[in-house]
Amino acid sequence: MNTDNTQNAQNAQADSTVDPTEIAGLADLADKATAKVVTWLTAARSDTTRGKNTGAAKRLAAVLSDPNGLDFTVGFVDRVIRTEDRDAAAKALADLGDLTPKTLSWLDQAQIRAGSALATTIPQIVIPTAKSRIRQMVGHMIVDANDRPLGKAVAELTAGGQRLNINLLGEAVLGEEEADHHLAETRRLVSRPDVDYVSIKASSVASQINLWGYEESVDYVVERLTPLYIEAAKAPKGSKFINLDMEEYHDLRLTIDVFKRLLSLPETKDLEAGIVLQAYLPDALGALQELSAFGAERVADGGAGIKVRLVKGANLAMETVHAEMQGWPNVTCASKQATDANYKRVLHWALHRENLSGLRLGVAGHNLFDIAFAHT
Numbered sequence: 001m002n003t004d005n006t007q008n009a010q011n012a013q014a015d016s017t018v019d020p021t022e023i024a025g026l027a028d029l030a031d032k033a034t035a036k037v038v039t040w041l042t043a044a045r046s047d048t049t050r051g052k053n054t055g056a057a058k059r060l061a062a063v064l065s066d067p068n069g070l071d072f073t074v075g076f077v078d079r080v081i082r083t084e085d086r087d088a089a090a091k092a093l094a095d096l097g098d099l100t101p102k103t104l105s106w107l108d109q110a111q112i113r114a115g116s117a118l119a120t121t122i123p124q125i126v127i128p129t130a131k132s133r134i135r136q137m138v139g140h141m142i143v144d145a146n147d148r149p150l151g152k153a154v155a156e157l158t159a160g161g162q163r164l165n166i167n168l169l170g171e172a173v174l175g176e177e178e179a180d181h182h183l184a185e186t187r188r189l190v191s192r193p194d195v196d197y198v199s200i201k202a203s204s205v206a207s208q209i210n211l212w213g214y215e216e217s218v219d220y221v222v223e224r225l226t227p228l229y230i231e232a233a234k235a236p237k238g239s240k241f242i243n244l245d246m247e248e249y250h251d252l253r254l255t256i257d258v259f260k261r262l263l264s265l266p267e268t269k270d271l272e273a274g275i276v277l278q279a280y281l282p283d284a285l286g287a288l289q290e291l292s293a294f295g296a297e298r299v300a301d302g303g304a305g306i307k308v309r310l311v312k313g314a315n316l317a318m319e320t321v322h323a324e325m326q327g328w329p330n331v332t333c334a335s336k337q338a339t340d341a342n343y344k345r346v347l348h349w350a351l352h353r354e355n356l357s358g359l360r361l362g363v364a365g366h367n368l369f370d371i372a373f374a375h376t
């Protein structure tokens with residue numbers, strides 16, 4: 001039996017308790033969701049405020065439509081923009097020239113190729129120019145986290161009543177110093193009066209997580225994050241929110257345990273905080289059930305509830321690399337279809353009143369059909 005069939009058999013078993021009339025109702029929802037997507041797209045097309053960044057957005061879309069576009073963009077950001085050593089950045093830019101997306105305008109292509117060819121000869125000119133050019137391209141998506149530019153960006157972005165979730169980039173920490181810096185910067189963000197929501201990952205604030213010492217690793221991450229959570233809990237109720245994002249499967253159990261420990265502290269009793277679950281993991285439903293029970297218990301004890309953000313999962317490539325290197329089966333669902341089905345299964349379980357007594361559900365993704373399905 002192939003893995004897909006095994007997965008489908010497990011799924012069928014998991015769903016055998018679902019009432020057939022409920023399944024018919026869900027199929028009806030699919031049509032309603034499609035109609036909702038049409039209304040959203042129509043509204044988005046007529047929204048004149050979207051014109052502002054069209055040039056940059058079009059250029060980014062052009063880059064990503066090339067087969068090399070993603071590798072080029074990730075390589076450019078990670079190896080050229082984020083590299084402080086100018087010579088190393090120049091060498092990376094020279095390597096990336098061959099991946100120049102052919103979907104870009106001839107002028108952009110010519111600039112990249114020229115920069116790539118000259119990078120190691122005159123890095124002092126090429127690297128600052130390349131960095132400022134990429135900032136022009138993605139500047140509407142990434143904001144400078146220094147106090148003054150951040151304040152200006154937050155004011156502009158929230159002027160229409162929107163709320164922001166701020167995620168400090170540079171999460172792949174290699175040492176304790178970097179982890180300390182990331183944590184201190186996140187605390188600085190939380191303490192700002194104009195920031196009410198930050199996202200953080202367990203692995204970005206602790207460089208020494210070792211799952212052979214599981215209990216010690218949980219203690220260590222809890223110890224590091226406790227001051228941040230207590231600070232948020234001290235603010236007026238509902239004015240600060242911290243979300244624990246999820247990265248790779250090996251952090252799933254640890255992140256859930258850290259989350260529960262942090263929200264079981266007497267000081268954080270009234271703090272609502274969030275965690276992410278990834279539906280491409282077959283473990284997602286069990287994890288949600290555990291968190292729903294935890295939230296319900298918290299509320300029954302007179303505390304605040306919790307929030308779970310459901311996503312499909314952004315680290316399929318890394319999970320696949322780990323599995324292949326170790327010769328292990330992949331931890332993710334066996335296909336895109338299985339992930340999509342699991343996403344809906346988790347949603348379906350969550351969106352029952354009795355499962356939401358201590359739980360608020362967030363639904364995140366770029367697939368409008370799934371968002372509309374949840375919304376409907």
Ligand SMILES: Cc1cc2nc3c(=O)[nH]c(=O)nc-3n(C[C@H](O)[C@H](O)[C@H](O)COP(=O)(O)OP(=O)(O)OC[C@H]3O[C@@H](n4cnc5c(N)ncnc54)[C@H](O)[C@@H]3O)c2cc1C
Pocket residue numbers: 244245246247276278280311312313314315316332333334335336339364365366367370
């Ligand atoms: C506000 C927000 C917050 C987010 N936070 C997180 C986070 O904390 N952690 C995180 O991991 N992601 C996070 N994401 C990213 C989210 O996981 C991606 O949006 C999602 O991976 C893309 O799914 P989709 O439903 O938008 O698109 P779709 O195109 O419908 O689905 C693509 C997804 O399907 C899955 N998939 C594709 N091919 C396969 C395959 N062969 N086998 C199995 N599965 C497959 C993968 O998860 C892939 O990313 C966040 C996204 C948003 C918008």
